[in-house]
Amino acid sequence: MAADGSGPTRTGPKSPLTGAALRRAIMAIWCVCFCSLQWRAIGLLCDIPFGTLYTLFARWTRLGLWRRLLDCLIPAWRQVCGDKPRPSAVIVDSRSCHSAPTCFGRGFDGGKKIKGIKIHLAVDKYGFPLAITVSPANRHDSRGIVPVLHQLAGRGFKGTALGDLSYRGQRLSKAGEALGIAIQPSAGGHGGTFIPEGIRWIVERSLGWISRYLRLNTIFERTEAHLVAFIEIAFISILSRRFVRLLNPANQRPRPTNRL
Known part of the structure; x- marks a missing residue:
């Protein structure tokens, strides 16, 4: 040339x-x-x-592919488990994560001593997310969960949202009632000890699932949409492996036996 x-x-x-x-x-x-x-x-x-x-x-x-995949997989898994496609109750909670200085937003969570962002989830009784939002870590749970409630209402959810005592307050309760969602906060522990109550512990397991994905431990994403996309990819991966084990019984993990 x-x-x-x-x-x-x-x-x-x-x-x-x-x-x-x-x-x-x-x-x-x-x-x-x-x-x-x-x-x-x-x-x-x-x-x-x-x-x-x-x-x-x-x-x-940008096209919402990951969310659409989840919207197909979650009802299918619920029907396989003998349940209705849409739940009547969800469990809400949040998780603070460290983030890089180049992340889309940073805040300091004084309770957990973490400088970064906060992930807000609303999951069904099987632990799979129906709504996901992210915010700086210094935003209180009662404020950060409001966009999650709007997502649930936009998808036609009408029911109960279970959470810990961070979601109590008259303002949040009125916001939920306006959307047709009843907020029911309850204590999840006593004296610093976690005590499972009903199905509210399931969201803690969901947060533990995504902690296995290293991209979601320290956040580097420059946009909120990309971080939410990686969270959705993590749950798509979990659900896909469950369907594979369901269709191929030979790939199921052996259950541990108690040895005396």
Whole structure:
């Protein structure tokens, strides 16, 4: 090109990924969530340009693909378990996570001594999220849960929301009643000891599930939508493995036996 003086020519848009390449791209995005690998590193490992991977992730997030997958998997799992597709009660709670200075927002949680962001969840009795929002860690639970209630009401949920004593207050109760959701706070422990009560402990298990995904322990995302997308990817992964074990009994884990 330098010899004849011609400039670079555009060959047109790249062909979309299909088949094995598309599966590799999806697994690469999952590895970013589970192992917290850098986009450039996972691009080298799967032999796909990291720009292509990040563009796919951003585009699918913008189109709401992850949320739509969850909206298909959660009712299907509830029906497999012999339950109705829509729950009559949800459990709400939050988790504070450390975040990098480049994160979309940071705050200091004085109770847990964490500088970062806070994840707010509303899950059903099986532990799968029906609504997810994020906020700076210095936002109180009674304020941070309001967008979650709006998401639940937008999806047609009418019922009870169970939570700890952080969700008590007349203002939050009135906000829930306006949306058709009754807030029922209750004590979850005594003297610093956690005491399971009813089904309210299930949200603690859900928060423990996402703590296994390293991308969700220290937050580096620059936008709230990308962080919510990684949380949804984590739960999609959990539900997918459950369906695989259900369809292939040979892949089920053996139950531990008590040895005397």
